[in-house]
Amino acid sequence: MEVLVYLVPLALSLGFFGLLGFLWSLKSGQYDDLDGAAWRAITDEEPNEPSVPIQIVKMDQDIRGSGRQRCPREC
Template sequence: MEVLVYLVPLALALGFVGLLGFLWSLKSGQYDDLDGAAWRAIADDEPANDQGPSK
């Protein structure tokens, strides 16, 4: 039972650090454009060759 004296504050401290990291990411704009990142991942960056196959 005496190990709980160390584990409970450690768990609370890690939870607080995680919460601070999440709040920092909200403030810095990490979640502003969720759709843009998804479309950039699947976008075709190479220009289309509409002239047909080359010889």
């Protein structure tokens, strides 16, 4: 029974932190568009924004298109 002295405050503090996290997510707008995410998961349309930033794609194309290897140890 002595363990309850530790477990009850621990359970109450974890519940309090969970409540604070839930209230923070409500305030920050995490639950504003619940149906939009579900429809985006099942539609076949491509997103309007590229998933990889354009600058990284251009750098990758420059490296692949140069024709030379970048690893001096393996050359």
